[in-house]
Amino acid sequence: MKAMKDNAAPREVHGNTFDEVIDQARRRLLQGAGGAAFLGFFASPAALARSLDEPVAASSSLLAAFPRSIPTHSDDRVTVMDGYVVRAILPWGDPLIDFSAYWRPDASSSAEEQARQIGDNHDGMHFFPFGPNGFEQGLLALNHEYTNYEYLFGKEYTEPWTREKAMKAINAHGVSIVHLQRDARSLWRPVIPSRYNRRITGDTPIELTGPVAGHALLRTSADPSGTRVRGTLNNCANGFTPWGTYLTCEENFHNYFGGGSSDPLHQRYGIGKDGGYRWFEVIERFDLRREPNEPNRFGWVVEIDPFDPQSTPKKRTALGRFKHENAAVTLAPDGRVVVYMGDDERFEYLYRFVSHGRYDPANPAANRDLLDAGDLYVARFTADPAADGTRLRGQWILLDKARNPLLAADARLPTQADVLIHARLAGDIVGATRMDRPEWVAIHPVSGEVYVTLTNNDKRKPGEVDAANPRAENRWGQILRWQEAGGDPSADEFAWDLFVLAGNPLAYPKGDPRAGSAAITPENMFNSPDGLGFDAAGRLWILTDGNYSNTGAYQGMGNNQMLVADPNVGLIRRFLVGPSGCEITGLTWSNDGRTMFVNVQHPGEAEGHPRAPRIPPGQDLATFLAAHPTVFSEWPHSQFHELGGGRPRAATLVIEHANGEPVFAAR
Structure with a gap:
């Protein structure tokens, strides 16, 4: 969205x-x-x-295993650099806790089933191995940022709007903890059932800790103590600690509240207008007229112990909201x-x-x-x-x-x-x-x-x-770096x-800031750098969430992509291009450096894409896609047929060298 x-x-x-x-x-x-x-x-x-x-x-020398950029495209498929193989696992809606909550291609799964399935729109993640030599299994902590209603609910879409639908959306948010293990063919697969598998959703009990816990602005009628909140929302990217816990970060929490607010401190966060998710219409705690403090309980960093499925996640308020x-x-x-x-x-x-x-x-x-x-x-x-x-x-x-x-x-x-x-x-x-x-x-x-x-x-x-921030009307973004004293x-x-200014050297002449900095060429150009991560060798991986119209200021850029850079010499190469309408996000490695895990979020978001379907007069695009969920995309099923289809689904990519070498330098 x-x-x-x-x-x-x-x-x-x-x-x-x-x-x-x-x-x-x-x-x-x-x-x-x-x-x-x-x-x-x-x-x-x-x-x-x-x-x-x-x-x-x-x-x-850092990029010796990544010899040349791959071309862009606007197709509905993932492409990777020659010499590497890619699979997709853990698509939205697949079973996680047990096999009774299975994927339904018509999107008819209930709210209760969604709470036991992989969540939607995968984002930040981290792989926790079973010990320093845990090369064959570990836990993947995986964020779910938001959900696309046109695909979540199927043909009936949002009308009539009900509490059951709102709860299904709430349960598609949050975090999945997934036990992964290599099978007999050395392919990563989820272990189901496993005592470690867990969904933390927008309705899971979470503790508020630190200097803000108990403050009057965090108290609600359901929680007069101001120390217990239900759920974590808009879980964007992540972090991990030296003591082995996972940090999930709450981003655009303002979208979930409605009913109106004139409080300037709410408005500073964009809270006050009716949230597009419509939860406030059927669930009291998201109605600002009834619970004006509920938004103050979101916008935090949440710490989770992935190895203790009975532990209560904690919102660490000392890190700011x-x-x-x-x-x-x-x-x-x-x-x-x-x-x-x-x-x-x-x-x-x-x-x-x-x-x-x-x-x-x-x-x-x-x-x-x-x-x-x-x-x-x-x-x-x-x-x-x-x-x-x-x-x-x-x-x-x-x-x-x-x-x-x-x-x-x-x-x-x-x-x-x-x-x-x-x-x-x-x-x-x-x-x-x-x-x-x-x-x-x-x-x-x-x-x-x-x-x-x-x-x-x-x-x-x-x-x-x-x-x-040196450019007006900055449509391409930049990467800045610093070193503490x-x-x-x-x-x-x-x-x-x-470090680099992204830009388009096809659309603008050399020397124009809109063309990007010297490291940007027609072979590696991109816009809107978003995800970012270093592997242990010091290579910088750049993931994009930008404009994929492939026209005007973005001509030649194709779908969103992932690049790899040597920060010592400034060289950048395109390593991966994603499917139609997606964002490439989330990045982690197996403990032996053989596997890179990368997420494909919201495949099938058609607005602005050159392949977007034509819709009949009087219809909006979302309503049309709800009735025709495969007309624009059926990724990942269209590329990886073993994964169920029926509509586009966020999924996790498993990328390895074709000969199995550990080339990614795990962190």
Whole structure:
């Protein structure tokens, strides 16, 4: 539901946030490299010039196993680089707990059955092996972000609208914990039944922990304690901890509430308009008129123990409330836990959490609540050159009511708990840098350098550009990277630059920022980088969720894709192209590096695709697809016939080298 994904919200703009940045950018405009083309794209000239003009190596030892980019296409199939094989497993609706809740091609499964099946629209995930030498089996923790009603409900679609339908949608959200094992042919398959298999849905009991737990704004009539919430929703990307737990991140939670709200603090998150899911019409807790605090119980990072199916998931409120994309975890030299997080909406912020406690590898039980106490920061990127002249500077601004004078003086956030509940407003007040949709964050396994995808922002105007977000009407996105001072992720200052600006060199001439930076060529061009991950060798994997119209600014780009990059030399190659209407997302590896798992989300979203069906006058596309669910796509069944069809289904790809070599360097 891309229309829901970019819901712009009212915001406060700090008066001095960009003035200095823009002034410096104007004074240091690029010379040459397109001249007039840059007049509408005030940026950090140093960073942008390097990105556009730096030479890119022609070869890379890191990419020796990935010799050349594959072509784009707009077909309804997955293609991968020569020498690799791909399968699909775990499609939406397949049985998970037992075989009684089987896939029904006509989408007639009940809400209760959906709660025992694989959820819909797979997103972030992580593979947890059974021990360091667990090469043959493990647990896959798998997010389910949202669902497409035109495929979820079948021909009857949404009318009449009932509580049963709403509950089916709720149970299609959340997380699946799946026990995977290699079979006699060395193929990964789910183990059913297994004591480990588990669905955590939009209705599962979850504990609220940390400094916000019990706050008045989290109390409802069903939970007067403000410590117990039902469900986790819009589970986008993920993280994992050194102590073996899974982090699932709640993103666009505003979509699920309706009934109206004039509260400006709700509106700052896009809450107030009737949510497109219509749950509020039949379930009281999603009706803002009856339960105005229920939205405050969503927008958190949730910690799950995948190996204990009886454990209660915990929403860790110390990490702040916003539209979380993922949670990238690392350790400071002194053992404190550091978590980097992006808020996926146009003009939103990058955050960092630093725990008060220290990780103790010798005492796993002592680590379980490390995410309940710590400091939350928000990023400011400036155009000041770094000391070595090659990078720019930035700083982390503490979001603490007692220790930040700007927050201390603002009566709208009376306590630290209010700061965490309304982290966006806190970022406004302290003057954080408004980013082009910060999504996944990934940490280099050797250098500790941190990368973030800034997916796109076509609403940014020429007067709003800044060093980190250098293009107006940014339709293609960029990847930014930084290194903390002294290599310490808990340091308050960092140096940064732009790793790559995505763009279209077929549509725009070289030197025009819309063509992308020097690393972008017709052979590897892409738009809207979203998912991001490093393997243990230090290769950067880039997954896209962008425009697949294949026309205009996006001509030649085809369906969404996955690329692999060598961050040392800037070389990028296209490794995979997905089926029609999908997003490529989620990334993890088996413990031996033989297998890469990648998700295909929402195959069959036809709007804007060059192969979209023509619909009769007076019908909308969703209603037409509900009545004709295979007219546009029947992936994965159309490509992998052993998987049931009847309509498009999200699924997990299993990718391996054709000769079985461990080439992916597992983390």
